[in-house]
Amino acid sequence: MCMNQRRFCECGKNSAFISFRDNLLPPEILLHLYCPRCASAAARDETSMLADCGWVLEYDVDRAQNYFDLRGLKPRATPAYLFDEGYLSWQGLAPGDQEVNAQLHRRLAPLVRQDYSLYLKKLKTEWLAHVAGLKAAGWRKAQAT
Numbered sequence: 001m002c003m004n005q006r007r008f009c010e011c012g013k014n015s016a017f018i019s020f021r022d023n024l025l026p027p028e029i030l031l032h033l034y035c036p037r038c039a040s041a042a043a044r045d046e047t048s049m050l051a052d053c054g055w056v057l058e059y060d061v062d063r064a065q066n067y068f069d070l071r072g073l074k075p076r077a078t079p080a081y082l083f084d085e086g087y088l089s090w091q092g093l094a095p096g097d098q099e100v101n102a103q104l105h106r107r108l109a110p111l112v113r114q115d116y117s118l119y120l121k122k123l124k125t126e127w128l129a130h131v132a133g134l135k136a137a138g139w140r141k142a143q144a145t
């Protein structure tokens with residue numbers, strides 16, 4: 001079971017749901033989260049930061065490495081690795097995914113009783129359209145889908 005947590009960005013205007021693969025790393029390893037509004041205030045440091053469509057995640061890579069070492073994990077705890085492998089990453093493919101998914105289910109809910117197979121079909125096609133949009137927009141995790 002992987003823990004999820006909603007994190008607000010530095011300016012407090014936006015938030016993202018964060019996933020913690022295997023609960024390996026505690027939330028504070030993500031030192032700072034910047035949304036596109038507040039990211040310009042963030043220093044750029046590729047050794048500790050990862051940018052994704054205007055958002056910036058800043059990691060405590062040294063502490064993350066300690067957790068990796070304790071578990072005997074071989075890879076280097078780089079920002080790209082932590083993000084791409086889901087150790088501290090978006091829940092879903094982008095910061096707003098949780099909400100998009102919830103809205104989609106709410107919107108299609110009336111169909112559940114009317115036509116369940118149509119409901120499943122629409123759920124799938126609309127979600128795939130959403131993912132295609134994320135991919136086209138350049139979201140990092142969506143590129144792998």
Ligand SMILES: [Zn+2]
Pocket residue numbers: 009010011012013014034035036037038039
């Ligand atoms: Zn912000």
